[in-house]
Amino acid sequence: MSAPLPPSWRWREDEVRALGERVAAIVAAHLAGLPSDPVFRPVPPAAASAFATAPLPLDGAPAGDVLARFVADVLPYPFGNGHPRFHAWVNSPPHALGVFAEALAAAMNPSVAGGNHAAVHVERQVVRWFADLAGFPSGSPGGTGLLVSGGSMATLTAFTVARHRATRAAGIDVRADGLQGLGRRCTLYVGAEGHGSAHKAAELLGIGSSNVRVIPSDAAHRMRPGLLRSALDRDVADGCVPLAVMATAGTVNTGAIDPLDEIADVCAAHGVWLHVDGSYGGPAVLLLDRYRRTRAALARADSIAMDPHKWLYAPVDAGLVLLRDATAARDAFSLVPAYLRTDGDPSGVGGPVWFSEFGFDQTRPFRALKVWMLLQHLGVTGYRDLIAHDIAVADRLAAGIEAAADLRLLARGLSVVCFRAAPPGCPADALDELNRRVLTDVQLGGRAFLAGTTVDGVFALRACVVNPGSGGADADAVVAEVLAALSRQR
Ligand SMILES: Cc1ncc(COP(=O)(O)O)c(C=O)c1O
Known part of the structure; x- marks a missing residue:
C-alpha cells in the first residue's frame, strides 16, 4: 500500500534551498553585526518569563515563522563570544565554515558509532592528524582517539581507561566488580590549578573527591613535581592504588603550563598514567615553535584532552581525547567480549573497529566534519x-x-x-x-x-x-x- 507523505514532511528541493538561503542570510548578518552589537545584554525579564511559560505548540507553524521567532527572541541575546571584546572563559567564536559544516553534518546525520561510511573515516583521519601532531601513535594496534563533547568528557574517558588499567594490575576487574572488590583506596593527582572536571570525573568513577590529591603550585601557578612525587610515595607506602596524574597544558585560570617533562619522569618512576589536559592550551603547544619543549614532553603522556571547540574555533561541541594504548581503551569500554572482537572489516559493512568500543556513547554525532573542514x-x-x-x-x-x-x-x-x-x-x-x-x-x-x-x-x-x-x-x-x-x- 502506498501511503501519501504526511504534508509536514513534504519538502521540495526549492523549498529546502529557500530555507537554507534564509538561514545563511541570518548567519551572515549575525556574524557581520556582532562587533557593532553590545557584547552582552541579559535576556529581559519579560522575554525570560515568556520562555518559561509559553505552552508546547499543539499545531505546527511554517518554518519561516519559526525562523522569524528565532530572529526576534533568541538571536539578540547571545552570550557574547564572537564579539571582539568578549574575553571571558575559553569561548571562541565559531569559524563561519564550521557553522555551515554543522548543517552539512546534520544533512547526512549519521551515527558515528561505527560502520563503513564516510563519517567514520573522516573522524579517524582527524584523530590521526592530531595524533601525528602530538607525537602519539595512531592507527591499529597503536594509539586511538575519538571526538567527544568537550574537555570534561575527554578527561572522564581517559580516567576510565587509566582506572581500568591500574585496577587490573592491582588484581581486580573493575568492570565486573566496580571498585568494591579492591579493598584499597584509589587516588588521583591533580594540580591546584587543574580543571574541576577532573574532580567531577573522580566522583563519577567512584574514586571520590577526597581521594583526589591536589598538588600545590609554584609561584607561576604550575604543578610542583617534587610535591607530586612525595604524594605518590606516601600513598604507595599507605597501600593506595594511584590511578592517574593529570597535568595541564594551559590552565583555565592563568594559562600556566605544568612542567610536563618533570611530571612525566615522576609518572614513569611510579608507573602511573599521565593524562595531560590540553583542552585550552593544547593547540598552542602543538603548533607554536615557542612551546616545542612542552610539545616533546606532551608526547610522553598516556592520554591528552584537547578541545577543537576552544582554541581551534570549531562550533561547540568538539572535544578530543587521544589515547596512547588502543588496546587498553578498548578493554575499558568495549562490550564485545574479547574473544569475539575483530580488527574491523575494511571493505564490508562493519568498517574499522567501532568508535563505540572506545568510549561511552553509542550513537555519536558527526562532530569530525567541522574539525576536518577547518583543518583543511x-x-x-x-x-x-x-x-x-x-x-x-x-x-x-x-x-x-x-x-x-x-x-x-x-x-x-x-x-x-x-x-x-x-x-x-x-x-x-x-x-x-x-x-x-x-x-x-x-x-x-x-x-x-x-x-x-x-x-x-x-x-x-x-x-x-x-x-x-x-x-x-x-x-x-x-x-x-x-x-x-x-x-x-x-
Ligand atoms: C583547562 C580546561 N580543562 C577542561 C575544561 C573543560 O572543558 P569542557 O568545558 O569542554 O568540558 C576547560 C574548560 O574551559 C578548560 O579550560
Whole structure:
C-alpha cells in the first residue's frame, strides 16, 4: 500500500534551498553585526518569563515563522563570544565554515558509532592528524582517539581507561566488580590549578573527591613535581592504588603550563598514567615553535584532552581525547567480549573497529566534519597565525594594564591575562569587593566582557583571548572600559 507523505514532511528541493538561503542570510548578518552589537545584554525579564511559560505548540507553524521567532527572541541575546571584546572563559567564536559544516553534518546525520561510511573515516583521519601532531601513535594496534563533547568528557574517558588499567594490575576487574572488590583506596593527582572536571570525573568513577590529591603550585601557578612525587610515595607506602596524574597544558585560570617533562619522569618512576589536559592550551603547544619543549614532553603522556571547540574555533561541541594504548581503551569500554572482537572489516559493512568500543556513547554525532573542514581550510600555518595573533593581543592587553597606574597585572600565560584594579590609597581589604563591582559594571556595560576569578587568593579580572577578530584596538578599549568602570565604582 502506498501511503501519501504526511504534508509536514513534504519538502521540495526549492523549498529546502529557500530555507537554507534564509538561514545563511541570518548567519551572515549575525556574524557581520556582532562587533557593532553590545557584547552582552541579559535576556529581559519579560522575554525570560515568556520562555518559561509559553505552552508546547499543539499545531505546527511554517518554518519561516519559526525562523522569524528565532530572529526576534533568541538571536539578540547571545552570550557574547564572537564579539571582539568578549574575553571571558575559553569561548571562541565559531569559524563561519564550521557553522555551515554543522548543517552539512546534520544533512547526512549519521551515527558515528561505527560502520563503513564516510563519517567514520573522516573522524579517524582527524584523530590521526592530531595524533601525528602530538607525537602519539595512531592507527591499529597503536594509539586511538575519538571526538567527544568537550574537555570534561575527554578527561572522564581517559580516567576510565587509566582506572581500568591500574585496577587490573592491582588484581581486580573493575568492570565486573566496580571498585568494591579492591579493598584499597584509589587516588588521583591533580594540580591546584587543574580543571574541576577532573574532580567531577573522580566522583563519577567512584574514586571520590577526597581521594583526589591536589598538588600545590609554584609561584607561576604550575604543578610542583617534587610535591607530586612525595604524594605518590606516601600513598604507595599507605597501600593506595594511584590511578592517574593529570597535568595541564594551559590552565583555565592563568594559562600556566605544568612542567610536563618533570611530571612525566615522576609518572614513569611510579608507573602511573599521565593524562595531560590540553583542552585550552593544547593547540598552542602543538603548533607554536615557542612551546616545542612542552610539545616533546606532551608526547610522553598516556592520554591528552584537547578541545577543537576552544582554541581551534570549531562550533561547540568538539572535544578530543587521544589515547596512547588502543588496546587498553578498548578493554575499558568495549562490550564485545574479547574473544569475539575483530580488527574491523575494511571493505564490508562493519568498517574499522567501532568508535563505540572506545568510549561511552553509542550513537555519536558527526562532530569530525567541522574539525576536518577547518583543518583543511586553515591548515597548520593558518591556525598557527591565528593562535599567535590571539597571544599577541593578550600581550597588548597585559602591556596596557601594566601601563595603567590603577591596575595591577597578576598573571599572564598563553592568551590569559589576570589583573585587578588596585588604585593607590584603596585599603587592601576593600579591593576584592571593588573589583567585583568593576567586573559587573564592565559586563553589564555591553562594551567589553571579562570573567572573574581568584589568583593567589585574591579576586581578579580575567581575560582569555581566543578570537582572531580581536585586535590591538580592542585590547586598548578593554583597558579603557575597566578604568571607566573603576572611576564609576570607587
Ligand atoms: C583547562 C580546561 N580543562 C577542561 C575544561 C573543560 O572543558 P569542557 O568545558 O569542554 O568540558 C576547560 C574548560 O574551559 C578548560 O579550560
